[in-house]
Amino acid sequence: MTELGARLKEARTAKGYSIEDLQEITKIQKRYLAGIEEGNYASMPGAFYVRAFIKQYAEAVGLNGDELLETYKSEIPSPSNEDVTKSIPTTPSRRALGGRSSSKIMEIFPMIMVVVFVIAIIIMSWFLFQNRADEPEDTVTSDELTQENKPTFEDNENIQPADKEEPKEEETVEEVEEEVEPEPTQQLSFVDLQGVTSNYNLTGAETYLVKLVAVNTTWLNIRDENDKIIADQSVKAGETYEFDASALSKIRIRLGHAPGNIVTINDEVVEFKSAEITQNAVIQFNK
Template sequence: MTELGNRLKEARLAKGLSLEDVQTITKIQKRYLIGIEEGNYSSMPGNFYVRAFVKQYAEALQLNPDEIFESYKNEIPATHNEDLPEKLSRVKSRKSVTDGSSKIFDIIPKILIGVFVIGAAGLLYYFIVTSVGNNANDTANKENEPVKFIRSENLDKADEKETEKVKDKDQEKQEDQKTEEETPVVEAPKQELTAVQNSGKNSTYDLKNTDKFVVKLVSTGQTWVNVKNSSGQSKFQGLLSTTGTQSTEVDLTGDAKAFIVVGRAVDTEIYVNDQKLEYVIAPTDVVQQNITIQYVPKNE
């Protein structure tokens, strides 16, 4: 085993992570992780992948990849220019496509602008001609139309009925306002989420005054979480990240407890019935935390 392998393995064990946990976080196959820890790179596709896997492994353990490469540069194989011809050919093909297409792209905006100007001018002309014709017809019709005066016999009765309707609506509105003022408003007690105990990386909370128990975990970076119910059954286990599955929600209303393992607390937000849980242990001090929530139903 190399010095690099020893350092990575010690850092992994210090965080309480197994090779399976690191495989879940980094998506690197376990056999490659074993090869890195043992200094055996023969099973990997090439030197480029060796360096890439070492970088991902170091970042998962919160180590500085640049410092790792500098300290163990004699152990980590350097990349060669074996894929340089392929990269150069890609650059050349892209450049040729860009040069050939640039002239077309220069002409297209001018054509589109010309079409837009012609279309706008045509629409403006159409609306002007139509408006002038309609105004002329309306003016001629109004000049030839005789003035008529019509007296409605039911005008007074209609006014009386409308006045009565307005009075009835005002009276109903006043009665509704009185009813609302007389009815007392009873506020439901707010739920209580209280930290009752903490030690090391373990903390315990009590949840009271609520009929439901729904836990939501949201990642603000990258974290591994595991949620178990009071029977020890895992309800969710996996990686949350802003580039993939960012959040998960677990309904534990029928359970008395929830056990939550957070791999990276600084990148994990926990909500209980939409109320954000405030870490009693600072995430910057303890990255991996074990959180227990004890649920006391509202009627008990």
């Protein structure tokens, strides 16, 4: 067993993890994990994977992977040129670069069409205004208007006084105030801390939206009240994972790297109370 393997095994044992537990957290086959502890790198796919597996192993047991790789670089095989070539992305072709210029033309095409449309509206408005200004206006003198609107004597005799309208009684409308029931308020209550597990009760909510905002790369495992796995995957730094747990009555959230990462239920933060790297949070839904 190498010095690096002994240090990793010691950290794993301190966490209380077996090789099978570590396989579940890292998704690395246990024969590779055992090979890392024993310093047997010949069974692994290549030097590139050796370094990647060691770093992931170290982070799962709370160690700094980059620091270990630098400290024990003499014990770890260096990646070959072929491994490095596989990890380098290919350069985009000229055809792909040419497509970018054509896409820029398509982006400004709608703006050109809008400018042409506005200019057309201005020209049409000016043309209609000119035609309207050329039309002759009918002039009527004030005397003609007076003669047309002045009532005659006969008209005055025929005018009967209008009956006075009796004021209508205003209808009273009874306003019925509708009783508005207050909406239930969500309450997330901390119950206790058992080892690395923080227990909570959630009341006053109709839906339960679980969200993980990964500040640091972590392994996420979610199980329901029957210990059935809902999610079991790695969430990289900068990514967000969401899950609707409205149909469940209880969930357990396990983070391989809890510090710095943010978990919320209906946008309310769930705090991981333990100081360990790997922690659990159990939420009981009281509907």
